[in-house]
Each structure stands twice: as structure tokens, then as C-alpha cells.
Amino acid sequence: MTILPADLRKVSVFQHATDDDLKLLLERSILRSIEEGGFFFFQGDPAKYLYVLVAGRAKLMQSSTAGQQVNLRTISEWQMFGALGAVRADAIYPATAQALEASTALAIESAFWREMMQTRPHLSFDLMQLMTGYIQEMQERYRELATEKVERRIARSILRLTAQLGLKNADGNIELALTRQDLAEMSGTTIFTASRVLAEWERNGLVETGRERVVLCKPHSLVQIAEELDES
Amino acid sequence: MTILPADLRKVSVFQHATDDDLKLLLERSILRSIEEGGFFFFQGDPAKYLYVLVAGRAKLMQSSTAGQQVNLRTISEWQMFGALGAVRADAIYPATAQALEASTALAIESAFWREMMQTRPHLSFDLMQLMTGYIQEMQERYRELATEKVERRIARSILRLTAQLGLKNADGNIELALTRQDLAEMSGTTIFTASRVLAEWERNGLVETGRERVVLCKPHSLVQIAEELDES
DNA sequence: CGAACAATTGATCCTCATCAAACCTTGTGG
DNA sequence: CCACAAGGTTTGATGAGGATCAATTGTTCG
Numbered sequence: 001m002t003i004l005p006a007d008l009r010k011v012s013v014f015q016h017a018t019d020d021d022l023k024l025l026l027e028r029s030i031l032r033s034i035e036e037g038g039f040f041f042f043q044g045d046p047a048k049y050l051y052v053l054v055a056g057r058a059k060l061m062q063s064s065t066a067g068q069q070v071n072l073r074t075i076s077e078w079q080m081f082g083a084l085g086a087v088r089a090d091a092i093y094p095a096t097a098q099a100l101e102a103s104t105a106l107a108i109e110s111a112f113w114r115e116m117m118q119t120r121p122h123l124s125f126d127l128m129q130l131m132t133g134y135i136q137e138m139q140e141r142y143r144e145l146a147t148e149k150v151e152r153r154i155a156r157s158i159l160r161l162t163a164q165l166g167l168k169n170a171d172g173n174i175e176l177a178l179t180r181q182d183l184a185e186m187s188g189t190t191i192f193t194a195s196r197v198l199a200e201w202e203r204n205g206l207v208e209t210g211r212e213r214v215v216l217c218k219p220h221s222l223v224q225i226a227e228e229l230d231e232s
Numbered sequence: 233m234t235i236l237p238a239d240l241r242k243v244s245v246f247q248h249a250t251d252d253d254l255k256l257l258l259e260r261s262i263l264r265s266i267e268e269g270g271f272f273f274f275q276g277d278p279a280k281y282l283y284v285l286v287a288g289r290a291k292l293m294q295s296s297t298a299g300q301q302v303n304l305r306t307i308s309e310w311q312m313f314g315a316l317g318a319v320r321a322d323a324i325y326p327a328t329a330q331a332l333e334a335s336t337a338l339a340i341e342s343a344f345w346r347e348m349m350q351t352r353p354h355l356s357f358d359l360m361q362l363m364t365g366y367i368q369e370m371q372e373r374y375r376e377l378a379t380e381k382v383e384r385r386i387a388r389s390i391l392r393l394t395a396q397l398g399l400k401n402a403d404g405n406i407e408l409a410l411t412r413q414d415l416a417e418m419s420g421t422t423i424f425t426a427s428r429v430l431a432e433w434e435r436n437g438l439v440e441t442g443r444e445r446v447v448l449c450k451p452h453s454l455v456q457i458a459e460e461l462d463e464s
Numbered sequence: 465c466g467a468a469c470a471a472t473t474g475a476t477c478c479t480c481a482t483c484a485a486a487c488c489t490t491g492t493g494g
Numbered sequence: 495c496c497a498c499a500a501g502g503t504t505t506g507a508t509g510a511g512g513a514t515c516a517a518t519t520g521t522t523c524g
Contacts, residue, residue, distance in 0.1 A: 062374075095371065135367055142373060143300075143301075192504085
């Protein structure tokens, strides 16, 4: 696989970079391919590289010492990940990155990236933009988890996912490839509850489900579930 | 109240700024005083200013459309807040900032701050440092909320707070001024459960409690509650 | 002293997690 | 092409953990 400098323009953090900078970045980085289920890095590893996913799909998750884990976000093509560790020299990854399918990512040395940012304000600026987005999303999700019921959280998780990478299929419906396990970890619940909620929605014609598959038939109704005030 | 440029050095984001820059910042900013219970800004307001708390104590909270709210963090002196909105021109505050006691903050125009960052990489760098810290903390708290039981979350909330602003009192114990309501919002629970947990701890001699007051007698035992593996 | 606010306590109920068992789906190797 | 294994999913029964509500008891302050 060959990556062109122009491809990197699709990465939000690189949108204002010069062609020369993109070339430089490419030269100084390496490609890493990981098979399905493999890991780019583990929580706690020293953050030597930051990554840009160029093919496939991955997820970022955080696990406790007891082994329980939550999904922080899913990463699709041309998204940057592992960037938190890149800010300070002695950082470690605060999360684990696992490939959901066979994936390839561009690995950029953190130290080199820090150097580049020193002299290119737009880079730090765009990275900051990205970070503020994460903070806001995490704050929102935190509040949801603290104050909202499972069904709504699941609806929200699915909608967030579709906004990010939802693909319309032949029928014009939106289709997602995700296991109940993943959905549960995204929503802070168990696969059992996730399964039950989806089953209920399917009974009402909101979605169709299958093995590792969810098809949204009435996205609007989902939005309603996600947003509506409590009709207690 | 007069603020000296040197005082601003206590703000983590300003630690590498030059004296001239600090002076400039001071000249271009104004002081806002808010009485107890008052608000610096509301979630959804256009983010015209970013703030540095110079006196008092405040909290950042996020509320849903239904009015339920969670505590994102408490702000003590020389901490910056409202900075998320400062990154892009059209931003709005993602949270509400309320004074916990009579407080004063330095208000810096977001537009001016953005200008300064353009030409001073260390400023964006230090701000990014701060942001990565927030992201990591939110990710952690998110996982806690998703996977851990109330008692442990409450213990964690209290410990986080003491790490940030805990003051030893005459007996060498650590004392905190917080209502059950605040504690509940910090931990994602209700004031009833918070009250019960504290009562149980008090029975076991871990803490002493009073109106808007919690005194830690055995901090170590709290750490144990917060960290120990599930002894199921 | 009384009003306002914070905290406690008990009773009740509901949402979900948990566990066990069975059931699909998909891919593989004989 | 079928059988089987492996992993994903469903479903039911059960119970625990907290939320909720109502009533009461402190505490502080004008």
C-alpha cells in the first residue's frame, strides 16, 4: 500500500499543513499492519508513536485493573489516534487500541511530531481542535451515563456511530457492523441488556438485526428515543 | 484586588510565558466578581471569554435538557476554565460555571487569546497539556461510572478532590467543604445514597461528617475502598 | 424564634446485572 | 456436502443495588 501526501490532507489535524510538511511526515513514518483482533498499543505502554488509521477499523478502550473495559471510541480511516501520549515526552497511552478488522496505520514518532508542532502553530491548533471535540464528547457521554437510562444510551451510541461512519446500503437504510458486545461496551451496559433492547426495537420495526449487524429502518424514531424528554 | 503579572505564572498554561506576555494578558483582561451561587457563564452561551480563577472556588457542571446535572470538576485558585470555547471562533461553552463561594476571576477575551497562541507555540503547547489531562480524567471517570459501584465512586471522588484542594486542619486530618448534593453530582448518584455511604463510613471511623463538611480520619482506608479489587 | 436549607432515615419499587442454558450463524475440515 | 466447533446471540429466572418518595431531624442565620 502506498500513501500519498495528498491523502494525509484528509486527516483533520493535517488539513492546514503544507505539502512539504506532509511529505516530511510520510518519510519519517512507518506503516504498521495489524490483523483482526490485534493491538496497535496497550494502555500503559510508553507512547512512542501516534497513529493515523489508513485502512480498516479500530477501537479505543480503557480497562480497569479488574479487567472490565469500556469503549471510548471507534476509529475509522484517516482518523488520528494515540495522540494524547504525543504531547509530553514521558507519556504513556491512556487506552488500548485494538483492530476490529485487518487494519493498517501510519505510525509517526511522537518525538518527531512534537518537534514539528513547535514550529508550526497550525498543527498544534488543529490538534487542539480535535482534543476539545473529545473532551466535549466525553463530558456528554459522562453525563448520559450518570443520568440516563439504558435504552436511551444505546440509541445515542448507535446514532453517534452512524454519524461517524454509517453507510447507507442498497435500500437506503443505514447499516452498521457491530457486535452486541461492542454496543454494550459503548453504552455502558451488558450484552444481555443490549440484546433485549434491540429485540424490542426490532419488534417495533425500528431496526433489523443480525449477527454482528444492525440496520436502522427508522432513524428518526431512534433520534426520538435518544432526545425525547422523559415521558414519565 | 490587584493581580500582578507574576501571579499569573501560577497558572499552568502560563508557566512558560514571558513577563511581557503576562503583562499584556493582564492589560487586556478584566476582573469579574461573582457572589456565592452566581454564574460565570452558562452552558450554551457563546464563549467570548476564558477565565482564570483568582479567588474563591467554583464548579463546572453539565446539565441535560431535562435539567439533571453532573459535576465535571471543581475549580480552585489559579486554574483556568472556560478554555474549551476559546479554541474556535464560533464556540459555545459546553458547561456551566457556578461560584461555590464569593469568587473573582480574570476574564480574557477568547479572540485575543487565540491571537496570542498563534505566535507563541508554548502557550498552545501548555494548553494542550492541560487538555490531555482533562481527557484522561474524563475517560477514567467514564470507565468508573460504567464499571464500578457507588461506594467506590464516592471514595474516588473524595480522593480526587483532596488531591486537588484538600487542606489539613489542626488535627492533621483532611477536611473538605462540600454538600451531599455536590458529592452526589460528582459521583453520579443521589444525595440519599451519598448520605448513606458517608453514614456507614462514619460508623466505621473512616470519616467525620457535618453540614457541608467531610473530614477524612483514615485516608488510607478510603484509598483501599477506591482501589481494592472486588473481593466478591 | 422561625424560616430556609442541609442531611438523615425508612419503606418501596424498578431497572439492570447476573447466571445458566439453549439457540443461531459462520467457517472449517473430513 | 455434511458435521462439528467456535463464537455470537437470545431468552428466562432471579436478585441486588440504588433510585425514588415522604417524613423527620438537624443546622445556620436573620
